[in-house]
Amino acid sequence: MEGNNDIALDDLLTPNYFQSFCSNPCDYGYGGTIEEIRRKEFSRIGDMTYLDHAGTALFPQSLLDGYVKDLSENVYGNPHSQSVVSRLTHETVEHIRYRILQHFNATAEEYTVIFTAGSTAGLKLVAEIFPWTQTSAQSTGSRFCYLTDNHTSAIGIRGITKTINVSSVPVKPEDMILSDNHQQCNHHHPMHLFCYPAQSNFSGTKYPLSWIEEIKKGKLLPTDTPGCWLVLLDAASYVCTSPLDLSVYQPDFVTISFYKIFGFPTGLGALIVANQVAPLLKKNYFGGGTAAAYLAGEDFYMPRESLSDRYEDGTISFLDIISLKHGFDTLDRLTGGMEVIRKHTHTLASYTYSVLSALHYPNGTPVIHIYCDTEVRTLDVQGPIINFNVLDENGGIIGYSQVSKLASLHNIHFRTGCFCNIGACQKHLGISNVDVKKNLVAGHVCGDDRDVINGQPTGSIRISFGFMSNFGDARIFLKFLVECFLKRPTKQDSTKEMLLQPNPIPAKHDTKEQQDHHTNGKLPEDFCILNNHYFNNISNVNSCTCESRNIATKGTNNGTITLTSIYLYPIKSCAKFQVSQWPVTKQGLLYDRNWMIVNDNGVCISQKQEPNLCFVCPTIDLKENIMEVEAKGMDPIAIPLVDDSSVKGRICQNKVCGDRVHTYDCGDKIADWLSNFLNRKCRLIRQSSSYSRQANTHRKGSVDSSLSSLSLVNEAQYLLVNTASIFYLGQQMQLSELQNEELTQRFRANIVVSGQQSFEEENWAEVFIGGLHFKVLGKCTRCQVICIDQHTAEKTKDVFRTLSSSRDGKTTFGMYLLNASCMLYPAVLKVGSPVFFYYNQSNSTIENTQK
Structure with a gap:
């Protein structure tokens, strides 16, 4: 594969090369009927590439019809x-x-x-x-x-x-x-x-x-x-x-x-x-x-x-x-029976194994490390399962969760982890009994996405073929690996060099017109918030007074870092609501992710399933005490901000990132409105103020979980991103300044700061913004939502792919924050406030972050 990669790769992905793995014409395709079977029996999968048949087969439509x-x-x-x-x-x-x-x-x-x-x-x-x-x-x-x-x-x-x-x-x-x-x-x-x-x-x-x-x-x-x-x-x-x-x-x-x-x-x-x-x-x-x-x-x-x-x-x-x-x-x-299925699936697995084994980077390093005990070409000793990990140019492991996220952008589905088989996992990945126990202490459990710990993989990727698999499934999967890893774009500059460059993007603040649009120019002098707390005289808000954190003399600010933007997302996974100043509560920004849209089964609908959610635009009017929701082609609808869970009478339970939350239904009127717009049955629910959900703080043992009450957010109260980091990513994608602003919206942050060095925020342990004190919980691992243009709802793969390739296979971007224990309320976050920080003592230099 070294040398002229393009020609060799193109040859390997052709039907002619695939046919060389068939001992006779009957080995594959059930006498030429496989495409007809796919068209008639499995039309529901559309352009999906399904490669988890060892997990479950997909049933033919005629089976269900007959039953x-x-x-x-x-x-x-x-x-x-x-x-x-x-x-x-x-x-x-x-x-x-x-x-x-x-x-x-x-x-x-x-x-x-x-x-x-x-x-x-x-x-x-x-x-x-x-x-x-x-x-x-x-x-x-x-x-x-x-x-x-x-x-x-x-x-x-x-x-x-x-x-x-x-x-x-x-x-x-x-x-x-x-x-x-x-x-x-x-x-x-x-x-x-x-x-x-x-x-x-x-x-x-x-x-x-x-x-x-x-x-x-x-x-x-x-x-x-x-x-x-x-x-x-x-x-x-x-x-x-x-x-x-x-x-x-x-x-x-x-x-x-x-x-x-x-x-x-x-x-x-x-x-x-x-x-x-x-x-x-x-x-x-x-x-x-x-x-x-x-x-x-x-x-x-x-x-x-x-x-x-x-x-x-x-x-x-x-x-x-x-x-x-x-x-x-x-x-x-x-199909004609199991013997025919065995030959069909083995042909696909044997071909795929051959191509995977041939993939090498220009420096000769293999792209794929396959875990097997047998000769895959031999029918009697190997089933249609291939287990592997993807490597980078230096032979390092690219975590399976990162590969899985990239694959989902191509609508490719396979299984990752240890597959409920720790014995084989330990054997092939070199994981000792001590490693398993240490990983458990570090927070890794079976089925999660902690794919690499201390440079060692905790699991792998498994693809498996079934009776309805075809050559197209294998080719699409192989092309995905080639495009996303072997042919991924070369970095323009090393990350370390980029980190040491000052941010060329000047800090931007909302104009007076933008401020007026977002919050009518100012916050009301009196308004009600959750738990019957009141903010009065907001110009004289309290700030952190911890003596051990004298910001003026001990904090760090690399060249006037400021808060440039504040966003909240009242309805989870819907459009942003931008403000120039906003109250801070014990759960984070007031009304941030207090509502979410669920399907008939009570399961949260996100942009991953319904990209058009980005067109659902909620705005908060604190004077009128309502949330107004707009969408193109729909009359606006108002929802009261007053928590009326007691009036509704029945609290329902839902799940957010595995956590149980108590919610109540917001009524038929808004449910019908959303169902009409999204063209699917759904309802709007709101978190009950009587229920407290705590952040998962295992990643930072020093954080007091009793002070980290969450709304319907996934991980933490706030998400912070740095404009210098966004600019760095934009450079990799050769974006214009206007496109960089659109890129910022994809990361759906609450707090945007004008950092001077890209990714310097990953070394912060504590952050002070205008006197408010925050603890850094950890990095945010991004999902496929960053591939959705928040203005058009169109999906593109380039953002996720570039993020992965420019960060050595990782897809982390932005930092999770929690209110510090000394935070006093009422408090208000304001655009233009100076940003100070303390470095994480274990990663005191920016370079350490990139190791």
């Missing part, structure tokens, strides 16, 4: 009853059990299907019914052994075994023991259980199905403990795209999830149990339908004879189960 038609034409009753409609349900469910066994080439004489709430529930059920023998002085007891490359749902079995004094032994693939002492199981031996995945959900490695028989016969052992070994095969990832033949490979237990195969229904799986082990299993809890007879007043219980009836506690999800028939029918009709 709905079935439900509309038949009446299905509870299968525990004896009515005609109930018998129909029972017989249909039993037919589907046979269909499942047929799919895996098994018979009802060999195996029984027990429906569960997904594969996780199946794994848990095995742990509960397995005939464990406790360790004692006379016996070593049972052992639970598991491959470290197991999903957390399998490893979680050890939580149950621990309570009954059964040892758990983690095993790596290379630790499997070949044994010459083959034993035949008998009732004198303790029963041991070995659990392993047919396919790693992390890397796509296919572990040998031959292990099943070898372990059961004692030829291969996960530990040298003698006894009788049973095998639990987690096949949830494997059976998505590969056939499993239970007539050839015969584990004692198999767990699957149907949504991973068909995409619908979710929350339904099965535990397939070998009938020969059924007499060994135990039954403790019994629920509705599992008892042949029992007494309420005496300890008497007789389980049903049927294995499925015995272990399906309560009423099964019979309507969901009925949909499985349509899933099998549709999949067979569209």
Whole structure:
């Protein structure tokens, strides 16, 4: 790939090169029907590139249509009853059990299907019914052994075994023991259980199905403990795209999830149990339908004879189960079966792996680091999963959350993190047990976006292909990587050099006309705010009087830094409201993000889903005590500022960045207004003044969380940006001064200051503006909203891409602030006020920020 990159890359992304990965024309595309399948069955995804089939398949439209038609034409009753409609349900469910066994080439004489709430529930059920023998002085007891490359749902079995004094032994693939002492199981031996995945959900490695028989016969052992070994095969990832033949490979237990195969229904799986082990299993809890007879007043219980009836506690999800028939029918009709799907998806994965491996920067450094254990080109040992991280020109990791954000701008969707598989994650990423615990203390938990800690990745990127994937998905994804990383623009100057340059943009203040437009020239002398506090005589507002922070003698101001703009956003994710001076409360700027728009399910709508929110323009009139909302083509509508949650009577609960908040509905009038404008059903809700939400201050241990009450903001009370930093970014994008002003609006800050050096704000620990005192909480990690032009609602990728490339893969911009503990109220923030600051002692120089 070195040398003439453009020609080589263009060649690699052509259909001709892709075809070279097909052993024969039937390997890919189901006989040339894949594009028709995409057009007819998956039109709803539009131009989306979906690459998370290991997470869930996407259901075909005809599956849903057939299922709905079935439900509309038949009446299905509870299968525990004896009515005609109930018998129909029972017989249909039993037919589907046979269909499942047929799919895996098994018979009802060999195996029984027990429906569960997904594969996780199946794994848990095995742990509960397995005939464990406790360790004692006379016996070593049972052992639970598991491959470290197991999903957390399998490893979680050890939580149950621990309570009954059964040892758990983690095993790596290379630790499997070949044994010459083959034993035949008998009732004198303790029963041991070995659990392993047919396919790693992390890397796509296919572990040998031959292990099943070898372990059961004692030829291969996960530990040298003698006894009788049973095998639990987690096949949830494997059976998505590969056939499993239970007539050839015969584990004692198999767990699957149907949504991973068909995409619908979710929350339904099965535990397939070998009938020969059924007499060994135990039954403790019994629920509705599992008892042949029992007494309420005496300890008497007789389980049903049927294995499925015995272990399906309560009423099964019979309507969901009925949909499985349509899933099998549709999949067979569209593709021709699992063997065809395996070849189709493997061709796509093999091609993508080849191109990813070939990508190199001009200096020879690979663009991609792939985590795998097998030869991807080999069908039998590798599934259609590719796990990797993106590297920069120097070989450093570009965090997965940054890559994911860039991908979303191209409407590409994949999964990031450790994928509930910490064993494989630790192995491939070199994360020690100590590292995991340290990262937890640092605030990193499974599923968050803390992608790099101390220069080391905490997770990776996983793409996975499914039965409806096509060459276009692979090509779009590969072109995204090439354009955003391999061909990203070269920096005009190094960041360090830019930081040391003075800001060429003069500080700008609102004109008298602008001030009059924003706040009618002045604040009213008396007005009501939340919690019944009043500001009186605002020209004589209090300021911080902490003796330890004598701004005039100790603070720093690099060449008259001033506050140039103040913005608040009364309705979360809607247009700004600019002011020249504004009251400061314990929650931040008065009325900032006090309202938000939610959908029918009560979920907040942001510009990421609805860019037209930037046209919803709220203004606050403190004299009239109203918020007026305007939008093009709509008559203005007024909403009272008085908190009337008590009048409304019912407080509802919502989520903001994972936090629970109490809100109340603002009524049908504004809901209809917003619904008409946005052309979707939505409602306006407001935060209740009786509920206090605290900032997440784990990032700055010195911040007093009791003084950091939040409105409906995401992270902190204020967001500060520096005009010098904006100018630096604008230079990278070759923007004009007018375009720089539009760029400022994209970052949706509350406080804009005229700094002298770009990104110097990242070293501030405390900020003083006109006597008001703020603590710096940390950097703001930007999302895709910065790609939305706040004047036109148009989406562009260049802002996010430039920010990432000019900041070494990071997408942080702006600083979060909180009120300092010594802040006194009432207080007013004013444009033109001088800005002083204290440096962060741990990053006292600007250069340190960029390391």
